[in-house]
Amino acid sequence: MPALLEARGLHAGYGPTQVLHGLDFTVEEGGVTALLGANGAGKTTTLRAISGMVRTTGEVLFRGERIDGRATEDIARRGIAHVPDGRGTFMELTVEENFRLGAYIRRDAEVQADFERMWALFPRLRQRWRQQAGTLSGGEQQMLAIARALLLRPRLLLMDEPSFGLAPLIVEEIFGIMRRVREESRVGILLVEQNANLALELADHAYLLETGRIVISGPAAEIRRDEAIRRSYLGY
Amino acid sequence: MSASKGIPASAPMVRAPAQRSIAGWQRAAIVLLGAAAALAPIWVLDSFPLFQLTMAIIYAVAVLGLNIVTGYSGQISLGHGAFFAVGAYATAILMAHFDWSFWATLPVAALVCAAIGFCIGFPALRLHGLYLALTTFALAVAVPQLLKHRALEGWTGGVQGLFLLKPDPPSWLPLSPDRWMYVVVLVIAALMYLLAWNLIRSRIGRALMATRDHPTAAEAMGMDIASLKTRAFAVSATITGVAGSLSAVAVEYVAPDSFTFFVSITLFVGMVAGGIASILGSLFGGLFVVFVPNIAEAISRSAPGVIYGVILILFLFVMPDGFAGLLRRLWARAFGPRG
Amino acid sequence: MEALAHQIIAGIATGGIYASLALALVMIYQATHHVNFAQGEMATLSTFIALSFIQAGMPYWVAFFATIAVSFLIGVAVERLLMRPVQNAPVLTHVGVFIGLLLIIGNLTGWVFGYTTKMFPTPFESDQPLFGGLVSAHQLGSTAVTLAVLLLVYLFFRHTKLGLAMRAAAYNPRSARLVGIRVGWMLALGWGLAAAIGAVAGMMIAPVVFLDPTMMLGILLYAFAGALLGGIDNPMGAVLGGFAVGVLENLAGAYVVGTELKLTVALIIIIGVLVIRPSGLFGRVVLSRV
Numbered sequence: 001m002p003a004l005l006e007a008r009g010l011h012a013g014y015g016p017t018q019v020l021h022g023l024d025f026t027v028e029e030g031g032v033t034a035l036l037g038a039n040g041a042g043k044t045t046t047l048r049a050i051s052g053m054v055r056t057t058g059e060v061l062f063r064g065e066r067i068d069g070r071a072t073e074d075i076a077r078r079g080i081a082h083v084p085d086g087r088g089t090f091m092e093l094t095v096e097e098n099f100r101l102g103a104y105i106r107r108d109a110e111v112q113a114d115f116e117r118m119w120a121l122f123p124r125l126r127q128r129w130r131q132q133a134g135t136l137s138g139g140e141q142q143m144l145a146i147a148r149a150l151l152l153r154p155r156l157l158l159m160d161e162p163s164f165g166l167a168p169l170i171v172e173e174i175f176g177i178m179r180r181v182r183e184e185s186r187v188g189i190l191l192v193e194q195n196a197n198l199a200l201e202l203a204d205h206a207y208l209l210e211t212g213r214i215v216i217s218g219p220a221a222e223i224r225r226d227e228a229i230r231r232s233y234l235g236y
Numbered sequence: 237m238s239a240s241k242g243i244p245a246s247a248p249m250v251r252a253p254a255q256r257s258i259a260g261w262q263r264a265a266i267v268l269l270g271a272a273a274a275l276a277p278i279w280v281l282d283s284f285p286l287f288q289l290t291m292a293i294i295y296a297v298a299v300l301g302l303n304i305v306t307g308y309s310g311q312i313s314l315g316h317g318a319f320f321a322v323g324a325y326a327t328a329i330l331m332a333h334f335d336w337s338f339w340a341t342l343p344v345a346a347l348v349c350a351a352i353g354f355c356i357g358f359p360a361l362r363l364h365g366l367y368l369a370l371t372t373f374a375l376a377v378a379v380p381q382l383l384k385h386r387a388l389e390g391w392t393g394g395v396q397g398l399f400l401l402k403p404d405p406p407s408w409l410p411l412s413p414d415r416w417m418y419v420v421v422l423v424i425a426a427l428m429y430l431l432a433w434n435l436i437r438s439r440i441g442r443a444l445m446a447t448r449d450h451p452t453a454a455e456a457m458g459m460d461i462a463s464l465k466t467r468a469f470a471v472s473a474t475i476t477g478v479a480g481s482l483s484a485v486a487v488e489y490v491a492p493d494s495f496t497f498f499v500s501i502t503l504f505v506g507m508v509a510g511g512i513a514s515i516l517g518s519l520f521g522g523l524f525v526v527f528v529p530n531i532a533e534a535i536s537r538s539a540p541g542v543i544y545g546v547i548l549i550l551f552l553f554v555m556p557d558g559f560a561g562l563l564r565r566l567w568a569r570a571f572g573p574r575g
Numbered sequence: 576m577e578a579l580a581h582q583i584i585a586g587i588a589t590g591g592i593y594a595s596l597a598l599a600l601v602m603i604y605q606a607t608h609h610v611n612f613a614q615g616e617m618a619t620l621s622t623f624i625a626l627s628f629i630q631a632g633m634p635y636w637v638a639f640f641a642t643i644a645v646s647f648l649i650g651v652a653v654e655r656l657l658m659r660p661v662q663n664a665p666v667l668t669h670v671g672v673f674i675g676l677l678l679i680i681g682n683l684t685g686w687v688f689g690y691t692t693k694m695f696p697t698p699f700e701s702d703q704p705l706f707g708g709l710v711s712a713h714q715l716g717s718t719a720v721t722l723a724v725l726l727l728v729y730l731f732f733r734h735t736k737l738g739l740a741m742r743a744a745a746y747n748p749r750s751a752r753l754v755g756i757r758v759g760w761m762l763a764l765g766w767g768l769a770a771a772i773g774a775v776a777g778m779m780i781a782p783v784v785f786l787d788p789t790m791m792l793g794i795l796l797y798a799f800a801g802a803l804l805g806g807i808d809n810p811m812g813a814v815l816g817g818f819a820v821g822v823l824e825n826l827a828g829a830y831v832v833g834t835e836l837k838l839t840v841a842l843i844i845i846i847g848v849l850v851i852r853p854s855g856l857f858g859r860v861v862l863s864r865v
Contacts, residue, residue, distance in 0.1 A: 051753065072752035081753070088750035090743050101743050104736070105755035152754065312670050314612075359850050365666035367849050370610055370803075374796050374845050378838040385836060497792065501674060508671055538686035545678030552671045553660060 037209035091134035102151030296522025301476030307513035310448030315372030317500030323480025353473025397491025511560030590821020591721030615791030621774030650770025695781035806858020
């Protein structure tokens with residue numbers, strides 16, 4: 001059985017600048033894979049490369065099928081949801097409309113049931129139902145972005161720094177929710193995070209990125225325990 | 237799209253070595269040859285083709301004016317026909333109502349246009365590319381209506397317009413007024429091109445292009461963008477106004493319906509076809525907008541407009557640096573460094 | 576007093592046309608941040624197509640809806656063929672392509688249908704004077720049609736999935752792609768809708784101003800003025816702005832400047848709004864840096 005997502009020799013960049021220099025990695029179904037590294041290592045670009053938002057060479061296989069070179073919307077339609085950096089909610093639209101857009105490609109009858117699931121997961125969003133997304137707090141917007149992504153019913157969820165710019169208490173809350181998502185659904189998660197400690201706590205497997213190359217990979221628990229790695233790469 | 241900003245960045249690099257290798261006498265010879273070639277039509281052409289060539293050069297001047305503000309300064313004007321009209325009417329009114337000679341009206345037309353350009357330059361500063369385009373578009377559409385207005389009728393002659401005469405050639409010159417007109421237009425056009433050339437090569441010209449391409453950086457470097465752009469607007473209006481003044485005497489008639497919205501569009505098409513931000517391109521633009529419609533009118537009354545539209549879109553898609561860019565590339569291929 | 580009421584009613588009737596065209600402009604502006612200078616010419620072409628349908632023997636309302644459908648397709652085609660290739664080009668290129676489009680459509684219309692001014696039928700006739708002669712049947716009918724169009728457009732954007740997707744694509748194309756919306760097609764649809772709305776505006780104004788290839792040039796100016804007055808990124812604002820400009824134009828024409836300077840009224844509104852309040856009455860602030 002093929003891995004949920006597999007990248008082989010993935011290169012990507014912006015115009016003449018190459019950012020990724022041949023990455024090989026896999027994401028397994030139903031698990032959390034963490035992508036760690038310093039600023040500018042290429043973490044965000046990796047997610048964008050998977051989503052077809054930057055020009056790439058190399059292969060990206062999703063459930064055994066090539067998706068590299070496809071349009072972003074086609075990749076989304078195959079079941080890859082992406083919570084981008086800067087959250088990517090529709091600020092001008094209401095929470096409800098953001099929910100509806102999350103489920104835009106779905107034709108099944110369970111959308112309403114999924115709405116209710118999301119209300120249970122993010123009770124705050126229910127209170128803000130008719131409010132413009134732009135008026136929400138940072139934490140609420142992040143929650144909305146995650147809810148919006150989950151409403152696609154993805155098999156793979158790409159998350160770009162869900163802790164970014166949020167107060168520690170809110171971060172704690174969001175990671176708690178993600179733990180629940182992990183337990184309750186079979187979605188595979190590829191998590192990009194600056195906060196390595198938090199990410200490794202949640203993840204099963206981790207890759208460490210340095211200037212566009214993978215320098216270390218292994219089970220998250222092992223990396224957490226390895227003091228040398230922690231000191232030289234993760235800085236805590 | 238390649239070079240979609242339409243900036244002929246390669247121009248100086250191609251030309252610089254060539255200039256160094258040309259001796260002084262050679263340059264003088266080239267200038268003399270050029271002058272001779274420019275004057276040759278007086279003896280070669282019949283009066284109608286000569287009139288067309290005269291108009292082409294007048295339009296080349298008007299396009300040059302537009303190019304300064306839109307090409308070099310990056311402010312999109314779809315209403316330069318208004319300055320063309322003001323220049324034409326300034327000359328026509330002074331000649332028809334006050335019996336001034338053409339020569340005396342020319343500086344007045346230039347000054348009036350400079351002043352109006354300067355005044356329009358201020359609100360234009362506040363308007364981003366698109367909004368300025370929109371406002372000048374509206375201006376272009378409204379011009380004929382303004383010219384026809386009752387309050388101005390005493391001066392403008394209303395719908396009937398004003399008739400005037402070409403300047404007489406000096407008595408010692410055995411030239412007809414048509415041929416003399418051509419010489420006059422040629423000399424004034426040469427002066428305008430020289431003025432524009434010097435402006436663009438100067439510190440002001442470089443600053444203009446810097447503000448067009450990198451406004452924030454230019455401002456951070458202490459450039460007074462507001463004053464630069466307003467002055468560019470004034471110079472641009474002046475040049476196009478002088479062209480308008482020349483057109484009034486060359487045609488010997490001004491009327492509101494000669495200055496419709498289509499004149500502004502013609503100048504815009506000339507600029508794109510000739511080459512955005514190119515002095516030489518403006519010259520091609522003038523030739524283009526006079527001769528191409530003349531040929532096209534044979535097909536249908538609508539053909540010139542359709543061809544303008546097609547050329548405009550085609551050039552923007554495949555040749556955004558216009559004829560001038562094409563020539564430059566051909567030149568570089570023929571004489572450029574190899575390997 | 577009755578003359579004043581007359582002017583205001585006439586202003587509302589033409590204002591509805593400006594409002595429709597302003598809405599068409601705003602729809603494309605919201606999605607692309609560009610103003611379609613050829614919107615008026617496209618509407619004129621649509622009106623000529625309607626006239627051909629009617630002259631070919633179609634009943635008015637059949638021709639009306641057929642024209643809307645054809646115009647929609649023309650709008651989609653224009654976006655796919657002409658706007659798609661330059662979508663990331665600088666403003667100057669866009670303005671140039673719009674002007675090119677204006678020239679091509681305007682002149683082709685003249686080429687095919689001729690430059691003579693033509694009568695265009697109205698479906699709204701009445702034998703008795705309405706409301707004591709205050710309002711003509713066509714004014715009443717065209718205002719109703721305009722309002723119906725505006726209401727339909729509103730319902731479409733508010734309450735349909737496709738309408739929501741189009742708004743999402745306009746506000747945030749990157750995120751729209753991430754939820755699987757085909758943003759490119761949403762733009763084309765927007766162009767189609769704008770062309771269809773323009774077609775209705777053309778068919779409603781043609782009986783009043785008569786039909787010729789330059790019919791819409793001045794009307795486009797009022798639509799610009801209306802869109803800017805209401806806020807060019809706000810559809811509701813643009814609609815209100817269109818009505819306001821219609822009334823203003825009529826009152827100014829009747830009591831201040833006379834009919835000869837009506838276009839100048841539009842010009843003054845445009846300049847006034849842009850210089851004093853670039854975001855319009857209801858729009859968000861347009862960044863304007865010197």
